[in-house]
Each structure stands twice: as structure tokens, then as C-alpha cells.
Amino acid sequence: MNSNKIIVQEKVPFKDDLTDILKLKPNQRILGLRLKLRVYNAIDSAKLTEKRIKVNQKFKLKLQKKKDKYSRINEKRIERAKRKGKDFYTEKIIKDSVNNDLLFRERMKYKFGEDPKVFDSTTFNKASVQINNYLRKRGYYIPKLISTVVYDSSNRKADV
Known part of the structure; x- marks a missing residue:
């Protein structure tokens, strides 16, 4: 797994909380x-x-x-x-x-x-459901969540 990106269209004060919800995290960089x-x-x-x-x-x-x-x-x-x-x-x-x-x-x-962190589709789906539930609890009753995975087959890496 290469990286995680969260793109929010509206300005929200809890964007850092959304990154904490994600279960899939890439390897640490120094x-x-x-x-x-x-x-x-x-x-x-x-x-x-x-x-x-x-x-x-x-x-x-x-x-x-x-x-x-x-x-x-x-x-x-x-x-x-x-x-x-x-x-x-x-x-x-x-x-x-x-x-x-x-x-x-x-x-x-x-x-x-x-x-090495390996991409797992079940944890990815679970994380998207958890983000959706978190947004509902924060007051966004009909959150529109689009989650995508970009595979790079030559390097065998995934961007979430």
C-alpha cells in the first residue's frame, strides 16, 4: 500500500479524525x-x-x-x-x-x-462504512462518500 488520501469538498474541523478512522495505513517513512x-x-x-x-x-x-x-x-x-x-x-x-x-x-x-502493509479490500470496505457512520454522528445525515482504489500493477502498489 502506497498512501491514503482524504479529500473533503467542504471545510470541516474534524478532517484529522477521519484519518484516524482509517485502518489501512502505509508503512512509516523516515x-x-x-x-x-x-x-x-x-x-x-x-x-x-x-x-x-x-x-x-x-x-x-x-x-x-x-x-x-x-x-x-x-x-x-x-x-x-x-x-x-x-x-x-x-x-x-x-x-x-x-x-x-x-x-x-x-x-x-x-x-x-x-x-509490509498489504492492501485488504475487506478492511477497506469496513473503513468506508465506519467513516460513513462517523459523519452521520457528526450531523451529516446524508453523507456522500466516494472511496476509490488506484492499483499500480507494475510496482504492485495501491493508492487509497
Whole structure:
């Protein structure tokens, strides 16, 4: 999706409110460039998932080593408690943990980057109905709303 335009024939004080109603919004521009979209597209998702799998395997291996260490410590504690003639001993428990840390590329792609906005006719129709309802509530009882979409097939973009 390339851009949204609202053209009002009469001068109305709530033109900004009409742009807020629109659900379809184009990708954000920074200094005229769609930088967030470029960052999102520059990072390969397949390589990112491979790296995530590799990091998770390392984390599972590290966690397994920690569990083995804790089981050895618990065995020593049981032996020590039996030698002293105690029935009770405190067991060292490992917390079940998950690797929630995002990789740098994951952070760049999914936190900073912005996925491409694709034109959807159902949300377009819903937005035009909502604009019509908004105008009725504001006092325009018979609003004339013309909504058009201009497709550019060579660039695969749409102007709403």
C-alpha cells in the first residue's frame, strides 16, 4: 500500500479524525525512506530461525549440565544427612527456565522493523462504512462518500 488520501469538498474541523478512522495505513517513512520496512526485508527469516534453533540447543545443553550438577549436589546432601543420622535434608531445586533473550537480528526485525502493509479490500470496505457512520454522528445525515482504489500493477502498489 502506497498512501491514503482524504479529500473533503467542504471545510470541516474534524478532517484529522477521519484519518484516524482509517485502518489501512502505509508503512512509516523516515526522511522520505521506508527505513523500518527495509530493515524488516533485509533480515532473512530462514537464517534467523536457524540461528534461534542453534541458540536454543546451546541453552538446553547448558540447562542439562546444570541439572546434572544439581543432582550430584543433592546426592552428596543425602549421603551427608544419612551419615549424620538425619531423615531430613534440604534439596537444591533448579528453576525451570526458558531462554527469552532476543537475538540482535530478531530485535531489529521484529521490534524495530515494520512488516509490509498489504492492501485488504475487506478492511477497506469496513473503513468506508465506519467513516460513513462517523459523519452521520457528526450531523451529516446524508453523507456522500466516494472511496476509490488506484492499483499500480507494475510496482504492485495501491493508492487509497
